[in-house]
Amino acid sequence: MQIEPSGLVPRWYGRRADGWMDRTRARRAETRAFWRVDLMTMIRTTGFLAGTITLAFSSIAGAADSTTSIDSLRAELNELRSQNEALAARVDAQDSEWLNEERAGEVRSLVQDVLADSQSRTSLQDSGMMAGYKAGKGFYLSNQDGSFSLMMSGQLQTRWVMNNNTSRVTGGGTPLPGSESQWGFQVRRAKVRFQGNVVDPSWTYMIEGGFDGPTNGLGQQTNAGTFEFQDAYIAKELENGLSLTFGQFKTPWMREELVDSSQQLAVERSTINEFYGQDRAVGIMASYATDTWNFAASYNNGQRTAVSAPYRYTNFTNNQTDWAFSGRFEYKFSGDWSDFDSFTSSPGDEEAIMVGLAGMGQKYGEQSAFDGLKVMGFTADISAKFAGFSLFASYVWQSYDASDINAALEDYEPWGMVVQAGYSLNDEWELFARYEDGNANGTPGNLFNFGAEDGNPSILTLGANYFINDNVKFTVDWGINFADTMNIFSANSSDTGWTSSDESDQWVLRAQLQLLF
Structure with a gap:
């Protein structure tokens, strides 16, 4: 930056x-x-x-x-x-x-x-500082030559969710009491981000944190309102397109996860991404970028599969893996790299097409309940935009090798796919549709739920975005699950609006107001 x-x-x-x-x-x-x-x-x-x-x-x-x-x-x-x-x-x-x-x-x-x-720029002449606001970047401070800078931005997402589930169960299939319909408000995200550079523009940093909700990504109870850091890293840009990143960051794995939550089409990412996405990890990452292709590889303390958040974001004494890595390759046929920061295509946009391939793997160590378990994964995706029309499709596959562990687990090979499309009627209104399907029996981070019979999501989502201005967006969508059984969520999961069920026709209605500053 x-x-x-x-x-x-x-x-x-x-x-x-x-x-x-x-x-x-x-x-x-x-x-x-x-x-x-x-x-x-x-x-x-x-x-x-x-x-x-x-x-x-x-x-x-x-x-x-x-x-x-x-x-x-x-x-x-x-x-x-x-x-x-x-x-x-x-x-x-x-x-x-x-x-x-x-x-x-x-x-x-x-x-x-x-x-x-x-109104947007101020020159602090006595100190030689610059201050103001940049659209899409946030508030900033900088000295005159740009060698030191600080940008502050944030994200707020407030949503209303209604879930209709005629047969509510836990992630393991145990029936749950209560009404088949639930609804209410929640603050899904409240983030603050600090980023900039020191000494010269090649040394950059980012610190991003969020106020945690009543449950985390695994549906586990948390202290509501607790502030936790998410991204915290130092990056050094070297010559010829090479850069190094140290700290906590999103691992180079699934594209849907790598696109910021503020730039999605639907209210929330797909359930396939929530199940297979590796989220963030602590480690080191090397990246190389050219005008047409880029590659990133990470070595870290362990990613989300079977490693809960409290053990991903701490020090080496709590490392759950013997080794963990991920790598991603992207090739751009047309357009600019910035075209792929969002899933939305505005009217008049020129053609932009990109494909991506990624792989991950990790082996769990003695501090894990699954000592000896090896997980390998592969994903491929394509993204395209042209004159207001956007298309995204991805496929993901993983292999769980349980031959070297004592737990009563068998080898397992889940998979999933997502297809979504959007069309901008004008600069204010955008329509979208998404379908996701897969064989993903089990709850992320809890392998003992794996193998629940017929626990596969098959969800169609339809919705619309209304862009009030460049910083405020209103989204509404409705989704329905066609699968007979969907046991991939914990009992307290609330991030996506979906819950586990042993019958089909569960549906979710979501409305969200997002503000960026």
Whole structure:
């Protein structure tokens, strides 16, 4: 991430404003100089006449008509005095009337431009700092050359959810009491992000945290409102497109997870992504990018499969794996890399097509309940955009090798697929549809639920987005599950709105308001 301070100051500021004022000052100086010369000439003339009068007094002191001459000279002096006063008045008038209507209009226009620009940009001249707001980036602070910067942004998602499930069960298939219909409000996400660079633009950082809800991603009870960090890393951009990342970050695995939650089509990501997505891990990642392709590989402490969040985000003493890795390759046929930051395509967008391949693997260690278990995975996806139309499709497969563990588990090979499409009617309205299906019997992070018979999601989701402005979006969608049994969720799961069921026709209605700052 790089800030260009030169772009923070209006290009015309130093030329239009200062140049116009210099020309105005010059005209005022010329006017004053002109009248000053005439005034001095008049003064010298007055002095000359005064001397002449004195000599005249001496030469006519004895003359009989002295009284008449003195009266005449006195009249001439009074006339000169009147002319001198009129000249001074003209100088004062010229000095006060230099700001005519045309120039006043120019000044008003200039002031309005400066005030409008200052609403989003401020130059702290004494300290050499820049501050303001950039659309899509958030609030920022930066020094003039951009070598040090800080950006702050955030995300709020408030939603209303209604779930209708005629046969509510736990992730293991045990029936649950209660009404078949449940509804209410929840704050799904409340995030704050700090990012920027230090020393120079090649050293970047990010710290992102969120206020946890009543349950985590596994449906486990938490202390509602607790702030937990999610992304926390340092990155160094090397030469020729190579970069290194150290800390906690999203592992290079499934594309749906890598696209930010604020840039999805539906209210929530698919259940397939929630089951197979590896989320974040602590480790190191190397990336290499060109104009047409990129590759990223990570070695870390362990990813989400069978490793719950409390053990992913702590230190080496709680490491649940002997080794864990993931890698992803992407090839871009057309478009810019930034086109794939979102699943939405706006009207008038040019063609953008990209394919991705990724793999992951990890072996669980002695500190895990599944010591010796090995998990390998593969995923492929395609993304396309053109003139308001967007398409995304993905397939994921995993293999669980339980031959070296003592737990009563068998080898298992779940799979899943997602297809979604969106179409923007205009700059405000977007329609979308998504279908997901798979063989994913079990709850993420709890392998003992694996193998629940017929626990496969088969969900169709239809919905619409209304973009109130660039920072506020309203989304509503409705989904229905066609599978007879869906046992992939814990009893307290609330993130997606779906719950486990042993009958078909469970449906979910969701409405969400999202604000970015």
